[in-house]
Amino acid sequence: MSSEPDRFVLQYYDVKLFFGRKILREIKPFIQEYKRFGILTGRSSAKISGAYDDVINLLREFDAEYIVYDKISPNPWVSEAEKAGETLWREGVEAVIAIGGGSVIDVAKVASVIASGGGGFKDVFRGRRPRNMMPLIAINLTHGTGTEIDRYAVLTTDDTREKHGLDIRYPTISVDDPVYTISLPKDHTIYTSLDAFYHAYEAATSNYRNIFVETLSREAIFIIRENLPVLLKDLSDIERRAMLLYASMIAGIAIDQSSTHLNHAIEHVLSGLEPRLPHGLGLALTGPRVVYYTHKVRPIESARILRTLDPNIKPLEEDAEKAMRIVKEFQESLGVTQRLEDYGFSENDFKKIYSYLTERLRYLYEDSTPFQISEDIIRDIISSAL
Amino acid sequence: MSSEPDRFVLQYYDVKLFFGRKILREIKPFIQEYKRFGILTGRSSAKISGAYDDVINLLREFDAEYIVYDKISPNPWVSEAEKAGETLWREGVEAVIAIGGGSVIDVAKVASVIASGGGGFKDVFRGRRPRNMMPLIAINLTHGTGTEIDRYAVLTTDDTREKHGLDIRYPTISVDDPVYTISLPKDHTIYTSLDAFYHAYEAATSNYRNIFVETLSREAIFIIRENLPVLLKDLSDIERRAMLLYASMIAGIAIDQSSTHLNHAIEHVLSGLEPRLPHGLGLALTGPRVVYYTHKVRPIESARILRTLDPNIKPLEEDAEKAMRIVKEFQESLGVTQRLEDYGFSENDFKKIYSYLTERLRYLYEDSTPFQISEDIIRDIISSAL
Numbered sequence: 001m002s003s004e005p006d007r008f009v010l011q012y013y014d015v016k017l018f019f020g021r022k023i024l025r026e027i028k029p030f031i032q033e034y035k036r037f038g039i040l041t042g043r044s045s046a047k048i049s050g051a052y053d054d055v056i057n058l059l060r061e062f063d064a065e066y067i068v069y070d071k072i073s074p075n076p077w078v079s080e081a082e083k084a085g086e087t088l089w090r091e092g093v094e095a096v097i098a099i100g101g102g103s104v105i106d107v108a109k110v111a112s113v114i115a116s117g118g119g120g121f122k123d124v125f126r127g128r129r130p131r132n133m134m135p136l137i138a139i140n141l142t143h144g145t146g147t148e149i150d151r152y153a154v155l156t157t158d159d160t161r162e163k164h165g166l167d168i169r170y171p172t173i174s175v176d177d178p179v180y181t182i183s184l185p186k187d188h189t190i191y192t193s194l195d196a197f198y199h200a201y202e203a204a205t206s207n208y209r210n211i212f213v214e215t216l217s218r219e220a221i222f223i224i225r226e227n228l229p230v231l232l233k234d235l236s237d238i239e240r241r242a243m244l245l246y247a248s249m250i251a252g253i254a255i256d257q258s259s260t261h262l263n264h265a266i267e268h269v270l271s272g273l274e275p276r277l278p279h280g281l282g283l284a285l286t287g288p289r290v291v292y293y294t295h296k297v298r299p300i301e302s303a304r305i306l307r308t309l310d311p312n313i314k315p316l317e318e319d320a321e322k323a324m325r326i327v328k329e330f331q332e333s334l335g336v337t338q339r340l341e342d343y344g345f346s347e348n349d350f351k352k353i354y355s356y357l358t359e360r361l362r363y364l365y366e367d368s369t370p371f372q373i374s375e376d377i378i379r380d381i382i383s384s385a386l
Numbered sequence: 387m388s389s390e391p392d393r394f395v396l397q398y399y400d401v402k403l404f405f406g407r408k409i410l411r412e413i414k415p416f417i418q419e420y421k422r423f424g425i426l427t428g429r430s431s432a433k434i435s436g437a438y439d440d441v442i443n444l445l446r447e448f449d450a451e452y453i454v455y456d457k458i459s460p461n462p463w464v465s466e467a468e469k470a471g472e473t474l475w476r477e478g479v480e481a482v483i484a485i486g487g488g489s490v491i492d493v494a495k496v497a498s499v500i501a502s503g504g505g506g507f508k509d510v511f512r513g514r515r516p517r518n519m520m521p522l523i524a525i526n527l528t529h530g531t532g533t534e535i536d537r538y539a540v541l542t543t544d545d546t547r548e549k550h551g552l553d554i555r556y557p558t559i560s561v562d563d564p565v566y567t568i569s570l571p572k573d574h575t576i577y578t579s580l581d582a583f584y585h586a587y588e589a590a591t592s593n594y595r596n597i598f599v600e601t602l603s604r605e606a607i608f609i610i611r612e613n614l615p616v617l618l619k620d621l622s623d624i625e626r627r628a629m630l631l632y633a634s635m636i637a638g639i640a641i642d643q644s645s646t647h648l649n650h651a652i653e654h655v656l657s658g659l660e661p662r663l664p665h666g667l668g669l670a671l672t673g674p675r676v677v678y679y680t681h682k683v684r685p686i687e688s689a690r691i692l693r694t695l696d697p698n699i700k701p702l703e704e705d706a707e708k709a710m711r712i713v714k715e716f717q718e719s720l721g722v723t724q725r726l727e728d729y730g731f732s733e734n735d736f737k738k739i740y741s742y743l744t745e746r747l748r749y750l751y752e753d754s755t756p757f758q759i760s761e762d763i764i765r766d767i768i769s770s771a772l
Binding site (some may be wrong): 004005006007008010011012013019073165208211212213214215216219242243246266301 | 390391392393394396397398399405526595596597598599601602605628629636643687699
């Protein structure tokens with residue numbers, strides 16, 4: 001009658017997710033089907049986390065061949081995905097194994113499509129998908145992006161610095177082992193968790209929201225609130241890591257179903273212009289003010305979610321200021337007190353941000369955001385973060 | 387910026403679930419792929435609910451041929467599934483459409499396997515599955531079984547009255563439209579909701595429980611508690627029906643992941659012996675006492691779930707009596723005050739029930755039940771329901 005409650009397998013659309021400690025070995029039957037793998041990683045986290053060695057040992061067990069491409073950077077460029085895709089194709093790999101956080105897995109999604117179908121990012125961006133896509137195994141190392149369970153990839157164009165979000169493909173197999181997230185440093189532990197937080201909040205209040213997403217979003221935010229502050233006192237607390245990884249995964253289902261909205265779109269502009277800005281931090285800077293506007297038009301949905309942070313929040317338009325404050329105070333309690341100024345932004349950048357947002361990334365927020373966007377609103381949101 | 391939050395599509399393992407009002411038309415692309423359908427229904431609910439006419443109209447739009455097999459009874463027998471399977475095969479249908487509650491959909495699951503692979507129930511029971519299974523479209527008419535999203539089917543053997551639960555197949559497409567549940571009469575509205583209630587409770591406390599199931603189970607019980615009492619005052623309240631249908635669906639995912647345990651096994655014995663006993667009512671009769679034994683060994687998991695009924699329940703063994711009382715009082719508040727005696731059971735039946743349970747249906751509870759079964763415990767549970 002033994003049991004491991006934080007261990008499970010879930011098939012969601014095209015992806016079979018293996019969740020739990022030391023669960024990598026359960027993907028063996030899948031590994032056995034192929035003989036030649038392409039491993040994609042960033043510069044260091046795959047090895048530091050221990051995931052790289054575990055994967056190599058597994059491949060060796062089956063005498064599988066593999067090539068390693070370990071050049072993927074955080075906030076990755078389109079050129080990196082094209083380069084990785086070409087490498088996979090040239091090397092004739094049969095399946096890709098991405099070991100990393102969102103950047104690596106997202107590059108692997110695009111690279112696998114390019115390797116399978118040829119062409120370049122432009123074709124992928126226009127929606128071209130090969131009939132038979134190379135299988136993609138995602139070994140996830142962070143608890144934020146949700147990309148291990150969703151269909152999205154985020155890449156920035158090299159020349160124009162447009163940070164695009166593509167509806168591209170699910171991984172074939174994903175592994176969420178909390179052990180691999182232990183080596184995440186404190187700042188990125190916070191940022192990735194806040195990424196999951198805003199996935200949950202935005203999906204639950206988006207125009208595409210649904211009741212299943214509400215269930216998952218409420219749970220994700222509750223778990224983040226219960227576990228993140230405790231984890232920050234001991235980053236190696238594996239039970240808390242497991243819960244945050246779980247929260248981030250279900251928030252990934254939430255955005256897969258209902259998409260994000262304005263806060264994510266604005267963040268794409270900001271970290272597109274300044275790649276040093278971590279995604280989760282960027283979201284936290286503008287997030288509270290986006291919550292304010294959202295609560296005004298979706299007070300019921302917003303309050304249902306935020307009640308997990310403060311049971312006194314009311315499902316009323318007049319509590320919009322309070323909703324903003326609750327989120328802000330939660331972030332401050334985690335030590336998030338940075339401003340956009342710290343990353344070189346000023347009032348002078350507003351015009352650039354606004355035109356970038358409305359001209360190039362409109363598709364990221366136009367249909368999903370529950371309120372009408374105006375120049376004044378965007379200015380107000382940016383100002384609140386400066 | 388319109389939106390319908392109680393409308394969504396979810397692919398879970400092999401089944402694509404369409405949830406929402408008037409959502410049937412979205413399965414058109416799937417209907418178009420086939421030319422000859424076999425429609426399975428019970429005696430009346432398919433027509434009363436309006437689902438039958440909607441399906442026929444859809445098929446006519448594509449000039450699809452269909453045969454109708456409308457003889458399936460509640461608590462269906464193995465012979466019915468074999469007969470239905472043979473009919474589907476003889477008529478050369480390409481896909482099955484089951485319009486009904488658990489009985490009809492479960493018969494359709496088994497019948498589709500027999501039609502595709504030949505043989506009889508004995509082969510199916512031993513685990514034989516054809517490589518290519520006939521597609522199965524499930525139009526669900528109740529909010530209890532979860533069979534539209536899970537892999538199980540329940541059938542009773544004609545001769546020995548063994549009510550078996552089989553791990554057989556998912557539907558290919560499922561439709562959960564709350565409109566079709568409006569015609570459920572009051573008693574079955576309660577019973578099917580209690581079926582979902584015990585799915586949630588048992589899955590969340592089973593030896594196979596996991597954190598995803600806990601999320602879904604807690605939500606399901608919360609929704610049942612919030613919506614069922616209100617619905618009973620106006621059975622045509624479509625919003626409440628939608629929420630109960632949603633709760634039942636996610637409780638279906640819960641048992642698909644983590645299975646039920648002792649309460650369901652005992653109910654299989656009882657309604658196997660007395661098919662007049664509705665499944666959900668049978669669960670409610672023995673349920674509170676099973677909750678007592680469960681809370682004793684899984685106080686944390688049990689309390690997390692039951693807190694949605696009573697926030698004062700403690701995650702302590704000593705609150706087992708209280709856990710039992712909370713569930714019992716909730717059922718009584720719904721008007722469930724029947725006893726096993728009302729269905730002809732007495733103390734004299736205990737030996738029969740016990741040997742039936744432990745000799746023939748052991749597989750239904752042995753690995754999943756979180757406590758050790760003894761004759762005394764089973765006697766105590768049965769006595770509590772007499």
